[in-house]
Amino acid sequence: MSSDDLDTVAALHDPVRRAVYDYVASRGCEVGRNEAAEAVGVQRTLAAFHLDKLVEAGLLEAGFKRLTDRTGPGSGRPSKVYRRAPGEWQVSVPARDYRTLARTLAEVVDLLGGDEQAERVARRAGAGLAGPGEDLGEVLRRRGYEPYEEEGRLRLRNCPFHLLAEEHPLLVCSVNLALCQGLLAGLGEEAVAARLDPRPGECCVAFSKEDL
């Protein structure tokens, strides 16, 4: 853990700022100041203040974009817009470095060709992550998947294993799918299936009705 990560995460301590961050993150696209202010229920200037602080901390990225369809003279200046920055920050006190350990072990699994065993273990581990009758969306939210609904599917905006998935995509995405399938088993949820449905910038798994 670097002290910089701690400073970055500390920027989320203020409840209003946290709400602003959560809103931008939950949208998964560029968000204007007015929209953020309305969503969080604060004045536009206060929302702008917190949005810019979040950019300063490196948690959001800012850009300029025309928020209306109008172009040409009279359509106004482009608005400042915000979206979540791609980095990730990890804080543990005292310092623990599970990331390096995970990278090392993932490489070993790759070298040994142990994907299938890894998937079996993941399925079992997933079943232990949720109890019967718990709400699937809530369990996924708790585990950092950032679920949202789209066309009858529960999609996952965030991959909790992003860094490892970049280095070992086949292994990590398979393990993640198995984990999600195990999770459904743990919930006792038989009407829903976890399937690969990858798209850029998101987790590779989506949940849908078994017969879909």
Added chain:
Amino acid sequence: MHLAQLNIAHMRAPKDSPELADFVAALDPINRLSDEAPGFVWRLKGGDAPQDTVEHDYGDHLLINFSVWESRDTLWDFTYRSAHLGVLQRRREWFLRMAEPYSVMWWIPRDHVPTLAEGMERLELLKAEGPTPRAFTFKDFYDSSEAAWRPAAAEVRK
């Protein structure tokens, strides 16, 4: 600069065998997906039929995939963030496990159409020297700025 990628895979059985049927059935939709993917530039085609694979003299049961992309991210998104991922995950059903590198990337000038021989040379280079700016992988990636393209460089080392 454009990014060229060559993949080879050893089929467990002949291409027209029942063991490979699911893979062959996936060729057309996946090739379509790649040709329409953002950042796709070029793919070495084996023929006009959607299921034709690249013809070569590098040994029976060797399946070759060779394509050119605008950037690392566009190739990455097609490979691992599209329906292609599901096909990759079933690779063990159709292909033997490879102990040696089976995938290589390198930068080429935008107007250059690479040859299969060039691609196989890059793969040999990766096997011989590990990842370098001239032959690398997703895991050990080199930016185009680090990978000055010198066609003579490969010759000098022979």
